[in-house]
Amino acid sequence: MSDKMSVESLQALIDGSSFLRFIGLKVVSIDPAAAMVVLRVGLRPELERRDGTGQWHGGPIAALIDSAGDYAVALGLGNVVPTINFRVDYLRPAMTAELTATARVRRAGRTVAIVDIDVSDAEDRLVAIGRACYSSQPG
Amino acid sequence: MSDKMSVESLQALIDGSSFLRFIGLKVVSIDPAAAMVVLRVGLRPELERRDGTGQWHGGPIAALIDSAGDYAVALGLGNVVPTINFRVDYLRPAMTAELTATARVRRAGRTVAIVDIDVSDAEDRLVAIGRACYSSQPG
Amino acid sequence: MSDKMSVESLQALIDGSSFLRFIGLKVVSIDPAAAMVVLRVGLRPELERRDGTGQWHGGPIAALIDSAGDYAVALGLGNVVPTINFRVDYLRPAMTAELTATARVRRAGRTVAIVDIDVSDAEDRLVAIGRACYSSQPG
Amino acid sequence: MSDKMSVESLQALIDGSSFLRFIGLKVVSIDPAAAMVVLRVGLRPELERRDGTGQWHGGPIAALIDSAGDYAVALGLGNVVPTINFRVDYLRPAMTAELTATARVRRAGRTVAIVDIDVSDAEDRLVAIGRACYSSQPG
Numbered sequence: 001m002s003d004k005m006s007v008e009s010l011q012a013l014i015d016g017s018s019f020l021r022f023i024g025l026k027v028v029s030i031d032p033a034a035a036m037v038v039l040r041v042g043l044r045p046e047l048e049r050r051d052g053t054g055q056w057h058g059g060p061i062a063a064l065i066d067s068a069g070d071y072a073v074a075l076g077l078g079n080v081v082p083t084i085n086f087r088v089d090y091l092r093p094a095m096t097a098e099l100t101a102t103a104r105v106r107r108a109g110r111t112v113a114i115v116d117i118d119v120s121d122a123e124d125r126l127v128a129i130g131r132a133c134y135s136s137q138p139g
Numbered sequence: 140m141s142d143k144m145s146v147e148s149l150q151a152l153i154d155g156s157s158f159l160r161f162i163g164l165k166v167v168s169i170d171p172a173a174a175m176v177v178l179r180v181g182l183r184p185e186l187e188r189r190d191g192t193g194q195w196h197g198g199p200i201a202a203l204i205d206s207a208g209d210y211a212v213a214l215g216l217g218n219v220v221p222t223i224n225f226r227v228d229y230l231r232p233a234m235t236a237e238l239t240a241t242a243r244v245r246r247a248g249r250t251v252a253i254v255d256i257d258v259s260d261a262e263d264r265l266v267a268i269g270r271a272c273y274s275s276q277p278g
Numbered sequence: 279m280s281d282k283m284s285v286e287s288l289q290a291l292i293d294g295s296s297f298l299r300f301i302g303l304k305v306v307s308i309d310p311a312a313a314m315v316v317l318r319v320g321l322r323p324e325l326e327r328r329d330g331t332g333q334w335h336g337g338p339i340a341a342l343i344d345s346a347g348d349y350a351v352a353l354g355l356g357n358v359v360p361t362i363n364f365r366v367d368y369l370r371p372a373m374t375a376e377l378t379a380t381a382r383v384r385r386a387g388r389t390v391a392i393v394d395i396d397v398s399d400a401e402d403r404l405v406a407i408g409r410a411c412y413s414s415q416p417g
Numbered sequence: 418m419s420d421k422m423s424v425e426s427l428q429a430l431i432d433g434s435s436f437l438r439f440i441g442l443k444v445v446s447i448d449p450a451a452a453m454v455v456l457r458v459g460l461r462p463e464l465e466r467r468d469g470t471g472q473w474h475g476g477p478i479a480a481l482i483d484s485a486g487d488y489a490v491a492l493g494l495g496n497v498v499p500t501i502n503f504r505v506d507y508l509r510p511a512m513t514a515e516l517t518a519t520a521r522v523r524r525a526g527r528t529v530a531i532v533d534i535d536v537s538d539a540e541d542r543l544v545a546i547g548r549a550c551y552s553s554q555p556g
Contacts, residue, residue, distance in 0.1 A: 019196035022185040046161040057158035058205055058222055063198025066227075083197055084390055085228040085411055087365065087504050087548060088205075089531050090221070091524040106546060107508040111389060111413060112362055114506050114546070116533075129523060129531070131504060131548050133363055133411065135389060223529055224550055226365050226409060226504070228392050230385040245407060246369040250528060250552060251501055253367050253407070255394075268384060268392070270365060270409050272502055272550070274528060297474035300463040324439040335436035336483055336500055341476025344505075361475055363506040366483075368499065 004078040005030065010037070010071055013080060020067055023047065023060055028100065030075055035105035037072045039064070043097050056094035058128075061119060062086075064101050065130030069115035072103035073134045076113075084112060086132030096122035111137055143217040144169065149176070149210055152219060159206055162186065162199055167239065169214055174244035176211045178203070182236050195233035197267075200258060201225075203240050204269030208254035211242035212273045215252075223251065225271035235261035250276055282356040283308065288315070288349055291358060298345055301325065301338055306378065308353055313383035315350045317342070321375050334372035336406075339397060340364075342379050343408030347393035350381035351412045354391075362390065364410035374400035389415055421495040422447065427454070427488055430497060437484055440464065440477055445517065447492055452522035454489045456481070460514050473511035475545075478536060479503075481518050482547030486532035489520035490551045493530075501529060503549030513539035528554055 011027045014020045028038040041047075041064055049055040066083055074080050103117040117130040150166045153159045167177040180186075180203055188194040205225055213219050242256040256269035289305045292298045306316040319325075319342055327333040344364055352358050381395040395408035428444045431437045445455040458464075458481055466472040483503055491497050520534040534547040 016189055017196060018184055018187040018190050019198055023198070045157055048157040050155060051157050057156060057202070059158055059162070059202025060198070062201040062205060062225075062227075063196070066197055066201060083227075083229055085226060085363070085392075086201075087224060087226045088201075088222075089224040089523075089548065089550065091526070091531065106506075107543065109508070111415065114363075114508065116546075126524065129533075129548075131506065131546075133506065137389065224502070224531075228384075228409065228411065230387070230392065245367075246404065248369070250554065253369065253502075255407075265385065268394075268409075270367065270407075272367065276528065294467055295474065296462055296465040296468050297476055301476070323435055326435040328433055329435050335434060335480070337436055337440070337480025338476070340479040340483060340503075340505075341474070344475055344479060361505075361507055363504060364479075365502060365504045366479075366500075367502040 005032065005075045010074065013074065023063065025067060032075050035072055035076055035108065037068060037075055037103050039068045039071065039101045041099050054095055056099065058090055061094060061099065061128050062088045064099065064119060065117045065128065066132060068101035068103035068117045069130065069132035070134060072105050072115050073113045073136060076105065076108055077136065081134045081136055084133040084135055086130055088128055088130050090128045092125060092127045094121055094127040098122050099127065108136060144171065144214045149213065152213065162202065164206060171214050174211055174215055174247065176207060176214055176242050178207045178210065178240045180238050193234055195238065197229055200233060200238065200267050201227045203238065203258060204256045204267065205271060207240035207242035207256045208269065208271035209273060211244050211254050212252045212275060215244065215247055216275060220273045220275055223272045223274055225269055227267055227269050229267045231264060231266045233260055233266040237261050238266065247275060283310065283353050288352065291352065301341065303345060310353050313350055313354055313386065315346060315353055315381050317346045317349065317379045319377050332373055334377065336368055339372060339377065339406050340366045342377065342397060343395045343406065344410060346379035346381035346395045347408060347410035348412060350383050350393050351391045351414060354383065354386055355414060359412045359414055362411045362413055364408055366406055366408050368406045370403060370405045372399055372405040376400050377405065386414060422449065422492045427491065430491065440480065442484060449492050452489055452493055452525065454485060454492055454520050456485045456488065456518045458516050471512055473516065475507055478511060478516065478545050479505045481516065481536060482534045482545065483549060485518035485520035485534045486547065486549035487551060489522050489532050490530045490553060493522065493525055494553060498551045498553055501550045501552055503547055505545055505547050507545045509542060509544045511538055511544040515539050516544065525553060
């Protein structure tokens with residue numbers, strides 16, 4: 001499983017997505033043995049809650065959560081998979097220029113995979129947490 | 140309550156948000172008596188799953204759900220409120236140029252409000268459904 | 279599809295479950311065309327939040343939601359299916375001797391089915407709502 | 418905070434609930450500094466999926482998750498609080514005579530608290546995970 005994906009091949013997969021390229025999603029690190037990926041995004045004006053506040057809108061945070069979970073599953077399967085559903089809990093306003101998402105697969109079953117995703121700000125405070133369910137069947 | 144918000148004042152509230160202005164969120168109609176709002180977004184290249192496919196990325200759909208629910212609550216309260224958490228279930232690939240979100244408050248309590256949000260494509264097929272919980276306390 | 283399940287055959291399926299027999303789950307009506315079932319439970323002392331208060335504990339309400347959704351899916355498939363995940367939102371204390379759950383399939387896909395479940399008290403006030411995802415694949 | 422609740426006072430709080438006494442919920446340990454509680458339940462015939470199978474019905478597992486999360490919050494506040502909503506993901510059939518729930522508060526805010534709950538079987542396999550949101554305001 002560990003040879004299915006490298007940081008580079010995962011980044012290439014991400015860069016193939018128009019939306020993820022737009023929000024500037026970057027792979028920080030992967031840990032195939034732990035089925036874990038760390039991703040990062042940087043704030044751009046279009047992603048702010050209100051002009052010039054420096055606060056992230058919740059929408060891009062939800063998108064970050066969904067995508068980070070998906071790439072944690074992709075690490076094992078070698079390709080992105082459809083999201084079935086996910087939950088986001090917002091814990092604090094996200095106010096730093098960068099956010100980091102750490103996604104860890106809790107269970108990779110025959111038909112679905114469940115992933116937990118923690119989103120932290122640049123000062124390592126948890127700003128949101130996600131839990132997502134993906135279809136893990138071969139197409 | 141019905142005089143708290145008009146289509147115009149709700150749209151002005153939305154346009155104050157950098158991210159929602161970017162995704163081009165438009166108010167279609169409001170029904171204050173039913174605590175319901177209908178919103179619309181149009182696909183732009185940055186919101187696609189992959190270049191030129193015409194398929195929406197799930198991230199903007201999740202953002203649409205969160206925002207539509209928020210504005211359904213705002214209809215009653217007169218201002219936007221923090222999202223506590225929400226769930227998205229994706230039902231079908233979203234392939235049409237426009238998507239419509241219909242948000243209806245299920246319960247507006249003293250401390251939290253619960254909203255259901257249905258997202259349909261231009262052919263009126265359900266593509267995703269959301270359920271969201273907002274803090275409804277006066278700041 | 280409509281001949282797969284009758285009220286009686288659905289009730290027999292329910293009565294095969296030790297836990298559901300214990301909480302006394304009863305089929306009120308089914309509507310196969312709408313993929314909808316209505317179920318009812320009556321309060322017994324073991325299901326109370328606290329002795330003699332007449333208030334339902336949230337646990338049995340969550341179980342009612344999960345089961346009602348499952349039987350709405352069973353209506354179409356002819357058998358019960360594994361729950362993948364579900365969400366419960368509690369809206370009000372449940373204080374009446376009987377509770378009614380109305381479950382409606384929102385999407386029956388090839389691999390998963392999504393169901394909405396509303397729980398009302400004897401005075402027809404919504405006390406909780408659920409959204410659940412089931413594996414809909416043939417075993 | 419650590420002197421608000423002992424294993425004994427938490428158990429007494431649990432035993433005040435008719436339903437939790439029925440399902441036999443027991444406090445295994447508490448860690449007030451980590452806002453964490455460990456609880457256990459034992460299978461009784463009424464909680465089985467089907468007679469004599471030894472498999473837990475999902476309903477009692479959902480109830481265990483909701484309650485474990487609540488008592489993790491109670492550890493800090495000194496009393497039980499209303500559940501706003503929660504999500505359960507079932508990962509595997511639960512087949513052992515005892516199940517253990519470990520609940521850890523992820524964020525205790527001014528108005529809501531978010532808790533993660535892991536449920537493991539007697540062989541320490543994860544059978545279900547929950548994420549729950551509670552109202553943390555003083556009554």
